[in-house]
Amino acid sequence: MNTAIKVENLSKIYRLGEIGTGTISRDMERWIKMKVLKQEDPFLKIGETNDRAKKSKSDIVYSLQGINFGINQGDAVGIIGRNGAGKSTLLKILSRVTTPTTGKISVKGRVASLLEVGTGFHPELTGRENIYLNGAILGMRKREIDRKLDEIINFSGVERYIDTPVKRYSSGMYVRLAFAVAAHLESEILIVDEVLAVGDAEFQNKCMGKLSEVSDVEGRTVLFVSHNMAAIKKLCKKVIVLENGHISKHVGVSEGIAHYFNIQKDSVEIKDIERQLEMIDDDIIEYQTVKLVQQNMSVFDVHNDMEFKVEIRYKIKNRVTGFRLFIYLIDKYDAVISQTFFDEDNSSGTAMNPGEYITEFVFPPNLLIEGMHKIKVLSGLHDIRMCEPRDGININISIIETGLLRRKQFPEEYRGLITLPVQVVTKISI
Amino acid sequence: MDKEATEIHPEWDLVIEPQNSLFELHLKDVWRYRDLLWLLVKRDFVSFYKQTILGPLWFFIQPLFTTIIFTFIFGNLAGLSTDGLPQPLFYMAGITAWNYFADCLTKTSTVFRDNAGIFGKVYFPRLIMPLSIVVSNLVRFGVQMLLFFVMIVYYLVQDETGSLFHPNIYVCLFPVLVLLMALLGLGLGLIITAMTTKYRDLAFLVSFGVQLMMYATTVIYPLSAAPEKYKWLIELNPMTGIIEAFRYGFLGAGVFTMSTFGYSVSFTLISLVLGVVIFNKTEKTFVDTV
Numbered sequence: 001m002n003t004a005i006k007v008e009n010l011s012k013i014y015r016l017g018e019i020g021t022g023t024i025s026r027d028m029e030r031w032i033k034m035k036v037l038k039q040e041d042p043f044l045k046i047g048e049t050n051d052r053a054k055k056s057k058s059d060i061v062y063s064l065q066g067i068n069f070g071i072n073q074g075d076a077v078g079i080i081g082r083n084g085a086g087k088s089t090l091l092k093i094l095s096r097v098t099t100p101t102t103g104k105i106s107v108k109g110r111v112a113s114l115l116e117v118g119t120g121f122h123p124e125l126t127g128r129e130n131i132y133l134n135g136a137i138l139g140m141r142k143r144e145i146d147r148k149l150d151e152i153i154n155f156s157g158v159e160r161y162i163d164t165p166v167k168r169y170s171s172g173m174y175v176r177l178a179f180a181v182a183a184h185l186e187s188e189i190l191i192v193d194e195v196l197a198v199g200d201a202e203f204q205n206k207c208m209g210k211l212s213e214v215s216d217v218e219g220r221t222v223l224f225v226s227h228n229m230a231a232i233k234k235l236c237k238k239v240i241v242l243e244n245g246h247i248s249k250h251v252g253v254s255e256g257i258a259h260y261f262n263i264q265k266d267s268v269e270i271k272d273i274e275r276q277l278e279m280i281d282d283d284i285i286e287y288q289t290v291k292l293v294q295q296n297m298s299v300f301d302v303h304n305d306m307e308f309k310v311e312i313r314y315k316i317k318n319r320v321t322g323f324r325l326f327i328y329l330i331d332k333y334d335a336v337i338s339q340t341f342f343d344e345d346n347s348s349g350t351a352m353n354p355g356e357y358i359t360e361f362v363f364p365p366n367l368l369i370e371g372m373h374k375i376k377v378l379s380g381l382h383d384i385r386m387c388e389p390r391d392g393i394n395i396n397i398s399i400i401e402t403g404l405l406r407r408k409q410f411p412e413e414y415r416g417l418i419t420l421p422v423q424v425v426t427k428i429s430i
Numbered sequence: 431m432d433k434e435a436t437e438i439h440p441e442w443d444l445v446i447e448p449q450n451s452l453f454e455l456h457l458k459d460v461w462r463y464r465d466l467l468w469l470l471v472k473r474d475f476v477s478f479y480k481q482t483i484l485g486p487l488w489f490f491i492q493p494l495f496t497t498i499i500f501t502f503i504f505g506n507l508a509g510l511s512t513d514g515l516p517q518p519l520f521y522m523a524g525i526t527a528w529n530y531f532a533d534c535l536t537k538t539s540t541v542f543r544d545n546a547g548i549f550g551k552v553y554f555p556r557l558i559m560p561l562s563i564v565v566s567n568l569v570r571f572g573v574q575m576l577l578f579f580v581m582i583v584y585y586l587v588q589d590e591t592g593s594l595f596h597p598n599i600y601v602c603l604f605p606v607l608v609l610l611m612a613l614l615g616l617g618l619g620l621i622i623t624a625m626t627t628k629y630r631d632l633a634f635l636v637s638f639g640v641q642l643m644m645y646a647t648t649v650i651y652p653l654s655a656a657p658e659k660y661k662w663l664i665e666l667n668p669m670t671g672i673i674e675a676f677r678y679g680f681l682g683a684g685v686f687t688m689s690t691f692g693y694s695v696s697f698t699l700i701s702l703v704l705g706v707v708i709f710n711k712t713e714k715t716f717v718d719t720v
Contacts, residue, residue, distance in 0.1 A: 014718060092717070096446060096553035099714040105446040116551045124477040133473055136466035137552055165480075 010103035081242035109188025118178030123167035156180035322382030470562035513683035524649035534615025596682030620705030668697035
């Protein structure tokens, strides 16, 4: 088998926080140490592993550290890992958007990368004009686009609007057209970043079909980053699991996915919750575990297109009446967004016998918006007292956009924290 | 594909490494992406049209009104010399040339900031973007030159004695002058945009600096009218030589010497090389700092 991509000792460091004052002097310091005193890059030494949840001592982190792997020609390889594990950095380096700090990547064949669909689309230009522009940005020559124009328009399924400015397109049409251009790139290696999570189900299937065709029939190499494990399973035979900037597994697809869920299970969030549970000493309730569960697995990166549960296991020590379990969704200023408790219709409170219980709070899909959220778990006796310190048990959830609900493109201040089940109806008024 | 890469590593098509040599400019890559350059120019032109009612008329309005105001303020109120040329013609020549340079400079100086989105998502030779800006502005410059020619014809017809102005053989330098203005604007713009990715302060300096620089260039007064004491300062400005040569060729008035012209040429070439090298070095990591 021929190697298509060989990655040797690849690292990338980032500087955290504001880049501003002090950079000139630090640049000078670095330059003098490296060029005049012939020392190692001073910034490389103070780096540490990139664990997003831990507050770092220095402001330099390794986004990738000492990565080595090889990919054979014609393989479809998935890259998975938690948020911030280094997937995007790896893709950016492979697509030459940024350079590595150390190491070397050797590639055989032309690389086309799709970190985003529709890069460079101009709203004022027509669909046809944008095909040319976008194709050229992705590295196609005009002749090549001429030759494939019909095929691209056909695949996109927006023939009728091809001479209309794309600002009049629906977002679905926009994405169809953009993906159609990208799918017709002639390259030996295709790098795809989570772009499939847009468009309707039919179009998603079409995209997946095209990608499998690219790897199975045409024998091209595909690197595919996704949070959608079903898509990874369908498309890839091997996966690379990234964890805090390291490769923790480079194995067959089922083993890799199992490992990915295991990483989440052993994460710092679990330890943090355990620590909080240990501190609660109450004569009514004893918490056993508090978990976020999605697809029957314990997770912390929650995919927003599927329902997830907050599962609480606890022991009731003495018979009580009026016992209530609450969860609060709170924002970053600790303001309560919503409150839910398990017997909202029963104001007097139910009686509970001693024993072990499981309570699940089930969140519907597409409720929380992409980003970090906080949930608080509290319990109490109705009108009497709370069972744990005022602050409750804090759980951090990181929501990943995987479905149709796309809010990431908006600035944070416009996104909000949750979506309401509001229906939008527009009619022509008479 | 990448010639440099295949020469050093024959078995690979592309090798990605941390810091390449300062002079590895990937100019071959730029050539390969020439279609993109034209499409970007077309995009700029079409999108400019589509959002306006007056469309390309806007190209005329700005220089026309500036000329009127300059004629009124500097010509009539302040009574500055115009080397014996009709005032509107004198100002128009200066403004048309200066605008092209200034547009190239200010627009290229924000390339990284304006295109951070695209640059962060897809690779293509970054130099294509500033080049497309310079070419797009050429279209606008061409339209403004038309207006200038119309004025020349008007004064030719009016001027029965034929003593007002005298176009001469140096008019042939025109294409060279345009190239010089483009490259000078490009070179300086590239230096500034590369520096602004790290040190933001420069961005504030540009728009205001360009405005001030106009007064240190012979746009509203001829070099011959500059006070002896400060003449060297004005001649130090590379645009002075270019604008003087421009006026001298078309209108026959101005100070044109080989030394000032040679100075402008060398200044342009040095800033261009410097600009391209710095830009090239910055493009590799700017995504991380911007």
